Amino acid sequence: MTFQPTPEFAQSMTAADPLAALRERFYFPKSTDGAECTYLCGHSLGLQPKTARAYIEREMKDWELLGVAGHFRACHPWVTYSKLLTEQTARLVGALPSEVVVMNSLTVNLHLMMVSFYRPTLERHKIVIEENAFPSDQYAVKSQIQFHGFDPEESLIAVAGEEELQALLDQQGDAVALILLGGVNYSSGRAFDLAGVARAGHAKGCVVGFDLAHAAGNVILKLHDWDADFAVWCTYKYLNGGPGSIAGCFVHERHAREDLPRFAGWWGHDPETRFRMGPEFHATPDAEGWQVSNPSIVSLAALRAAMDVMDEAGMERLRAKSMLLTGYLELLLGRHADRGFSIITPSDPERRGAQLSIRVGPNVHAMCDRLATEGVVCDWREPDILRVAPAPLYNSFSDVYRFVERFAAALD
Numbered sequence: 280m281t282f283q284p285t286p287e288f289a290q291s292m293t294a295a296d297p298l299a300a301l302r303e304r305f306y307f308p309k310s311t312d313g314a315e316c317t318y319l320c321g322h323s324l325g326l327q328p329k330t331a332r333a334y335i336e337r338e339m340k341d342w343e344l345l346g347v348a349g350h351f352r353a354c355h356p357w358v359t360y361s362k363l364l365t366e367q368t369a370r371l372v373g374a375l376p377s378e379v380v381v382m383n384s385l386t387v388n389l390h391l392m393m394v395s396f397y398r399p400t401l402e403r404h405k406i407v408i409e410e411n412a413f414p415s416d417q418y419a420v421k422s423q424i425q426f427h428g429f430d431p432e433e434s435l436i437a438v439a440g441e442e443e444l445q446a447l448l449d450q451q452g453d454a455v456a457l458i459l460l461g462g463v464n465y466s467s468g469r470a471f472d473l474a475g476v477a478r479a480g481h482a483k484g485c486v487v488g489f490d491l492a493h494a495a496g497n498v499i500l501k502l503h504d505w506d507a508d509f510a511v512w513c514t515y516k517y518l519n520g521g522p523g524s525i526a527g528c529f530v531h532e533r534h535a536r537e538d539l540p541r542f543a544g545w546w547g548h549d550p551e552t553r554f555r556m557g558p559e560f561h562a563t564p565d566a567e568g569w570q571v572s573n574p575s576i577v578s579l580a581a582l583r584a585a586m587d588v589m590d591e592a593g594m595e596r597l598r599a600k601s602m603l604l605t606g607y608l609e610l611l612l613g614r615h616a617d618r619g620f621s622i623i624t625p626s627d628p629e630r631r632g633a634q635l636s637i638r639v640g641p642n643v644h645a646m647c648d649r650l651a652t653e654g655v656v657c658d659w660r661e662p663d664i665l666r667v668a669p670a671p672l673y674n675s676f677s678d679v680y681r682f683v684e685r686f687a688a689a690l691d
Contacts, residue, residue, distance in 0.1 A: 280603060282610045289680035292607070298600055298671060304329055304588050305519070305673045310654030317655045317678050317685075321670030322465075322493060322634045325519030331584040338580050357576050363583055367590040368527055371518075372491070372510065373501035377565035378532050381514075381582065382546075382574055385492055385526045386415045388511040391569055392528070393423045395539040396486045396509055397457045403484075404429050405451070407444065407458045410437045413465045416490055420459065441472050445479055452483030462494025466660050468624035468634035468668075470498055474505040481506065492516065495527065496589060497632040499598050502529050509534075517633070517670060518589060520582035525574055530566040544571030592672060600671040601633045607676055608635055608669060611683040618690045623664070634668040636660075639690075646689050655685045 282288065293299060305326040307315040318326060341353035350357045361381050369376045382388065397406065404427070406420050421431040436455075438444045448455065458480040463470045473489055480487040489510040494500060496517030502510055510529040514520035543560045545553060547570040552561060562568030589597075605628070612622060612635070620639045624631045639646055643659040650657060657667045669679050 280606070282607050284611055284614055286677070286680055289607075289676040292603070292676035296600065296675065298592055298596060299675065301588060301592055302673045302675065307673075308656065311652075312654070314654060317681050319655070319657045319667045319669055319674065319678065319682055321517055321519075321672075321674070322497075322666060322668035323658050324515055324522060325517060325585070325670065326673055327521065328519055328581075328584045328588055330587070331521065331581045334580040334584040335577055338576050357573075360576055360579050361574055364579065364586055367586045370590060371500070371586075371594065372495060372512075372527070372529055373499070373505075374503045374529050375532055377535065378503060378529050380528050380530075380566040380570060381525055381579065382528060382570050383526055383572075384523070385490070385511055385513040386419050388526050388528045388569075389416065389419050389490065390423070391542055391571070392488060392509045392511060392530075393419070393457070395534075395541050395569070396488060397423055397427075398540070399424075399427050399429060399434070399456050403454055403456045405434050405436055405455045405457075407436045407438055407447065407455055407460075407485075409460050409464060409471070410439045411464065411466050412437070412461060413490070413492065416459070416461070440469075441475055441479075444476065448479055448483045448485070452485065455480075455483065455485045458485050458487045460489060462489055462491040462500070463497060463632045463634070465493050466636060466664060466666075468493075468631050468636045468666070470494070470625075470629070470631050472630075473507070474501070477505045477507050493632065493634070496594075496597075497601070497634075499594055503531065507531060514582050514585075517672075518582070519585035519672070521578070521585075523578075524582050525578040528566060528569060530569060532565070535565045535568070541569060542571065546570040546573045588672065597671045601669070602628045604669040604671060604674060604676065604679055605631065605633055605635060608667065608679045608683070611680065612637070612686075615683075615687050615690065618687070620690070632668075633670055634666055637665045637667065638663050639665050646686075649689050650682075650685055653685050655682055657682070 310316050341349045364381050365376045368379045424431045424434045460471050477487045486508045491510050491512035495512035512527045515524045547568045549561045549563050623638050624635045640663050643663050647659045659665050
């Protein structure tokens with residue numbers, strides 16, 4: 280694709296976009312003049328699908344009319360509601376349906392996975408994370424290390440990338456119990472070679488898990504084929520499930536029937552005997568066996584509205600459009616490269632998702648505020664990074680062009 284830095288080119292690309300109609304399936308915040316904002320913050324919170332209200336109201340109506348009977352007699356019985364998302368979720372992350380479950384929140388799921396998969400010994404107790412991992416991951420990992428009686432100063436190692444990871448594994452792989460990397464780093468926007476990470480880790484006998492908060496719905500995932508042991512993700516970013524929406528979890532099928540330690544709860548009990556209320560826990564023999572409590576039906580309904588659109592588009596088409604959008608954004612920013620900012624996200628399209636992270640200096644807060652007053656929504660992260668992500672489900676090439684125009688003016 281040969282990009283042209285003109286509004287006419289952006290308009291022509293928008294007009295030719297086979298996914299352009301999906302934009303009309305979402306609500307956009309309005310600017311002070313009543314026009315739709317240029318919303319480039321899907322990496323933080325995705326937009327509301329227009330069908331979400333109806334999906335939620337259907338369950339509210341069943342609650343109104345049926346009360347407790349809604350668990351079995353609702354239009355979509357609540358006791359099995361989460362299964363409405365299973366096939367879509369499996370396609371999203373490249374998994375078997377038996378390997379995925381929608382439950383809890385991201386960090387809760389991360390803790391539940393580490394209960395089962397971080398089993399440190401005196402000889403093998405180290406956890407490898409990425410440099411500048413999301414703080415919640417750092418807190419969770421450190422607390423797990425301390426829970427097992429080890430010192431994070433000795434047991435926690437951060438690596439900058441795949442080459443450093445391989446060098447570490449060559450030197451002390453026998454001491455590494457768990458490799459836990461983000462699919463896409465929240466700050467830099469860098470995407471990791473997760474297939475290569477899984478191969479390298481397993482070759483040294485390490486458990487390999489992924490935090491896909493910024494990867495699910497953003498890049499192509501093939502968790503089953505990559506042989507990841509587990510993965511977790513949230514659904515309120517690129518998946519548009521709503522603020523604080525229910526999260527997702529993957530457990531490879533080879534672990535489903537293993538006698539792994541876990542924190543059990545009744546919703547993880549085999550559904551065939553769950554309602555006998557027996558005293559002994561018998562796990563569902565798949566990823567659902569890691570469930571603890573019954574999920575929020577309201578949250579599931581909102582997510583189902585979003586996933587219907589996501590699944591209709593398909594990750595292959597979304598990723599193809601995303602690479603064009605981000606490439607166009609990079610080209611337009613490059614025309615102002617001498618203006619005192621730098622893009623810290625890798626230029627290689629395979630090593631990034633939709634997000635570009637722009638280092639703009641200590642005035643990043645003021646710049647973000649100014650852009651907001653002009654109807655452009657993005658966000659910042661300390662100390663000096665502006666994060667911008669054209670989400671392919673609802674953003675256009677014209678959005679990208681408009682952002683760069685406003686950004687260039689803000690540089691002045």
